[in-house]
Amino acid sequence: MTLNIVGIGPGSPDYITPAAKNVVMKSEVVFGSRRALELFPSARKTVVLGARDMDEKLGRAAELAISMEVSVLSTGDPGFSGVLKPLKRIISSRGLPVRVKVVPGISSIQLCAARLLIPWDDADVITLHGRDEEGILDVIDNGRPTIILPSRNPSKTAAFLIECGLDPERRVAVCERLSYPDERVLKSTLRDVSESEFSYMSILVVL
Numbered sequence: 139m140t141l142n143i144v145g146i147g148p149g150s151p152d153y154i155t156p157a158a159k160n161v162v163m164k165s166e167v168v169f170g171s172r173r174a175l176e177l178f179p180s181a182r183k184t185v186v187l188g189a190r191d192m193d194e195k196l197g198r199a200a201e202l203a204i205s206m207e208v209s210v211l212s213t214g215d216p217g218f219s220g221v222l223k224p225l226k227r228i229i230s231s232r233g234l235p236v237r238v239k240v241v242p243g244i245s246s247i248q249l250c251a252a253r254l255l256i257p258w259d260d261a262d263v264i265t266l267h268g269r270d271e272e273g274i275l276d277v278i279d280n281g282r283p284t285i286i287l288p289s290r291n292p293s294k295t296a297a298f299l300i301e302c303g304l305d306p307e308r309r310v311a312v313c314e315r316l317s318y319p320d321e322r323v324l325k326s327t328l329r330d331v332s333e334s335e336f337s338y339m340s341i342l343v344v345l
Contacts (some may be wrong), residue, residue: 141203141229141236143222145215145243146174149339150317151327161241162209169270170211170338178211196221203236214245219267219287247285249342250313253323254283261285271298279303284344287340292342294327295331299344304328329334 142161142229147153154177162168168181177182187210198324202208212220222240247263250256263275266289278284278299288295292312300306308331314322314337324331331342 139203139205139207139226139237141200141238142207142209142241143216143220143238144241145220145245146170146177146211147215147235147244148214148246148249148317149173149315151177153249155241155243158241158330160241161239164207166206167199167254168209168211168257169195171213174211174213193224193228194337197224197232200225200229200234200236202233204234212243214247214290215243216240217242217310218245218247219265226311231299233322238249246286246313246316246339249316250285250343252309253313254317254343256343263287266290266295267298267322271295274299278344286344288342290338291338292336292340293334295334295342296328300328300332304344306332309345312340313343314340316341 142165144158144161148159162178162181167183167185168178168185169185171187185195199208199210210221214220216222244282251258261283263285264274267289268288274286287297307326308328310326310328310331312331
């Protein structure tokens with residue numbers, strides 16, 4: 139059968155593609171975070187993925203997909219800080235004979251660029267999930283906007299950049315809870331962002 143790795147968008151049902159809906163509703167078992175599974179209340183059988191048992195549950199999903207149709211939900215797009223990478227690692231390390239299909243989704247990074255009218259080819263995109271913040275410093279002053287998916291709150295990343303010598307008055311933007319009713323797009327400075335509080339569902343853009 140098939141292991142479907144499904145991008146479900148930034149959070150709002152409005153950004154789930156028809157292709158994603160079709161695949162999920164045909165699946166016998168659907169794995170995902172609680173927030174992701176809430177978008178598919180009619181799914182046949184669901185399994186909640188948690189941070190503590192992520193690899194264990196992803197391994198179970200891959201093994202089940204040998205004999206049945208399984209979907210794993212990935213917030214945003216599976217290929218950008220999503221579950222594609224860990225699932226590929228698990229499947230390879232276990233030598234599982236699984237057919238994998240990726241259904242792309244709309245990421246919060248894409249929506250952030252759209253909100254700020256930033257063309258993709260005019261920006262650098264960096265994810266800090268599982269990576270060192272030092273990598274930002276290689277591109278931050280190349281004249282292009284830097285769109286950052288923080289591993290921590292944007293205020294912590296802003297404080298880090300100030301500590302590394304960036305001008306506290308450098309213009310930045312924070313896109314918070316994109317696609318939700320309480321979405322917020324704030325244009326400010328590194329200093330102001332470093333002294334503010336944001337949801338963990340936020341993106342920092344250094345302009």
